[in-house]
Amino acid sequence: MVRFALALFGLLTLAACGGVDNTYAPQEKVDAARYVEGPPTYIVLYTGVNDRNGSGAHSALLINASQRVxxxxxxxxxxxxxxxxxxxxxxxxxxxxxxxxxxHARDTATEKFHIIERKLYVSPQTAELILQRVQANGPVPKAQCANSISGILRGVPGFEGLKSSWFPIALGESFGKLPGVQTRKITEENDGSENHNVVFIDKDGNPTKI
Structure with missing residues (x-):
């Protein structure tokens, strides 16, 4: 019963995870918008964190493969x-x-969030496979952001040990333990601007402001 209550509380804290988005842009618009950053190939896990209560707000995954999505x-x-x-x-x-x-990294009168960015360089083959898996996944139901990403990555060679989780922070911590992950914290300064205060976190967990 306690476990169920904790799981329910965790799902209710995922404020940034909305309902199922059935948006499907015309293919010609997708083709026209295509952006290729080029090598090296990598993925980035973004974890939104609510500063007021420490809960995980959202998970998203950037993939730089044959195109960046x-x-x-x-x-x-x-x-x-x-x-x-x-x-x-x-x-x-x-x-x-x-x-x-x-x-996602915002500081207002009513709410304050920061982002933990975890970047991992992967082979072109791995990046392309992850790209294909997110494209085949389809829209995700409400409050399943972390669960969907963990499921996609766990089906990719090299990510089998990643923790399966419904919770953004738990997923982020598990992802952060993968060899080679580079971590930084992104916050928005409380000055009304749109510029970020980026803090790099070293392997020992020490923050370094740049």
Whole structure:
């Protein structure tokens, strides 16, 4: 009973995970928006954290493969320049990515959130497989952002040991234990601007402001 209550509380804290998004942009818009950053190939797990209670707010996955996309399962982020098909956002330029982090790392009179960014360089084959898996996944139901990402990654060679979790923070911590992961904390300064205060976290957990 206690375990069920904790699980229910955890699901209720995922404020940024909305309902199922059935948005499916025309393929011509997706093709036109295609953004290729080029090598090296990598993935980035974003974990939104509520500063007021420490709960996990959201999980999203950036994939830099043959193109760079953002898998934002059950997310509420929108950008008119970024077409969406089944929770996969296409055309993730640096500007689009900045708008995504601005959306999630915010400090207002009523709420305060930061993002933990965990980046892992992977082979082109692995990056492409993850891209294919998020494209085939389809829209994700409410409060299943972390669960969907963990399920997708656990089906990829090299990620079998990743923890399966419904909770963004637990998923982030498990992902952070993978060899080679680079971690940083992104916050928005409390000055009304859209500029971020980026803090790198070293392997010993020590923050370094840049």
């Amino acid at each position: 953002l898998f934002d399962p059950a997310g509420s982020y929108e950008n008119p320049n970024v077409p969406v098909q089944g929770d996969v956002h296409y055309g993730i330029t640096d500007a689009a990515l900045a708008s995504f982090t601005d959306f």
